[in-house]
Amino acid sequence: AQSVAQPEDQVNVAEGNPLTxxxxxxxxxxxxxxxxxxxxxxxxxxxxxxxTGDNLVKGSYGFEAExxxxxxxxxxxxxxxxxxxxxLYFCAVRGPVSGNTxxxxxxxxxxxxxx
Amino acid sequence: xxxxxxxxxxxxxxxGRQVTLMCHQTWSHSYMFWxxxxxxxxxxxxxxxxxxxxxxxxxxxxxxxxxxxxTENFPLTLESATRSQTSVYFCASSDIQGRFSGNTIYFGEGxxxxxx
Numbered sequence: 536a537q538s539v540a541q542p543e544d545q546v547n548v549a550e551g552n553p554l555t556x557x558x559x560x561x562x563x564x565x566x567x568x569x570x571x572x573x574x575x576x577x578x579x580x581x582x583x584x585x586x587t588g589d590n591l592v593k594g595s596y597g598f599e600a601e602x603x604x605x606x607x608x609x610x611x612x613x614x615x616x617x618x619x620x621x622x623l624y625f626c627a628v629r630g631p632v633s634g635n636t637x638x639x640x641x642x643x644x645x646x647x648x649x650x
Numbered sequence: 651x652x653x654x655x656x657x658x659x660x661x662x663x664x665x666g667r668q669v670t671l672m673c674h675q676t677w678s679h680s681y682m683f684w685x686x687x688x689x690x691x692x693x694x695x696x697x698x699x700x701x702x703x704x705x706x707x708x709x710x711x712x713x714x715x716x717x718x719x720x721t722e723n724f725p726l727t728l729e730s731a732t733r734s735q736t737s738v739y740f741c742a743s744s745d746i747q748g749r750f751s752g753n754t755i756y757f758g759e760g761x762x763x764x765x766x
Contacts, residue, residue, distance in 0.1 A: 569754070578654075578740055578757035579693075625693065637683055637708070638755055642692035 537562040537630045541641035548616045549649050556611040556644045562630030568609040569627040569638060570600055579625060585609060596620070616648045653677065654758035656741050662764045669728045671761045673741030682724040683742040683755065684708075684716065693740070699724055731765045738762050 538561045548554045560566055567586055571579040583594025590602040600611045611624060623645050627638040654675045663669050675682065684696040685708075695708030697716040705716050713735060715727040724743075728735055741758040 571757075576760075578759045579742075581754050581756065584754060637681075637695055637698050640685075640693040642690065 537566075537628050537639050539626050539628045539639055539641040541624075541626055541644045543644050544642075545645045545647065547647045547649060550618055551615050554613050554616040554620070554646065554648070556624050556626075556646060558609045558611065558626030558641060559607050560609060560626070560628040561607065562628055564630055566609075567629045568600075568602060569629075570594065570598070570609075570611050571625045571627065571640075572596075573623040573625065573643075575622075582611070582624075616646075618648045618650050621646055621648045654741055654743055654756060656739075656758040656761045658761060659759065660762045662766060663731050664766055665732060666730050669731050669763065671726045671728075671739055671741075671763070673724045673726070673758060675722055675724075675741075675743045677743060677745075677756075678721060679743035679745050679756075680721070681744045681755075682718065683744075684714075684724070684726045685740045685742065686710065686737040687740060687760075688737050696726065696739075728763075731763075733765050736763060736765045 540559045542557055569584045570582040572582050573579045582598050583592050585592045585602045593599045598613050600609055602609050623643045625643050626641045629638050657672045680701055683698040685693045687693050694710045696714050699705045699718040702718050702721050718724050739761045742755045744753045744755040
């Protein structure tokens, strides 16, 4: 079975500092990994995904994520945080052997960027 | 470009009543999904559909019914609402997943349901 863990419920970072939101996964075979962001009272918005190729994936709003197969991780990063980045972030995974199985989401990490 | 629209956005209902949450997408995506979001649980899949007239249970299907007579619509019905079904419900869609497991899922804005 596939699963995702986001070990931190809350991440606090000062504006201008780099941020990292952690994600680890468990699947059989090569994973397909996603990050979504949710602003208050809104739906989830797609940020970026890793399918294959370069381990460093760049996405929307200056975010990037690094796929690390040996550590089964897909941490979300941004070099310089903005107050407007404050939101709930979800990591999700699907394994190739799952075929038509939908994405499995982590429980989310709330990011607070403090001015 | 409307994408995915959910209705109603906010609903208060009483225990035991039937409630239907509507979902409509304009992309002609094959796959549609219903998730519920609860504090401490993240997003959990209720039901999904691969095409019209094809539906499958997700992680938490009990108490819910879905149908998909048309590709663009995927209503979710709570046959007899319970307080434990108070939640935020998200509809989502994506293109064919089988051979292209990397296809992105796109979400609606959510339906806030309170059962009193």
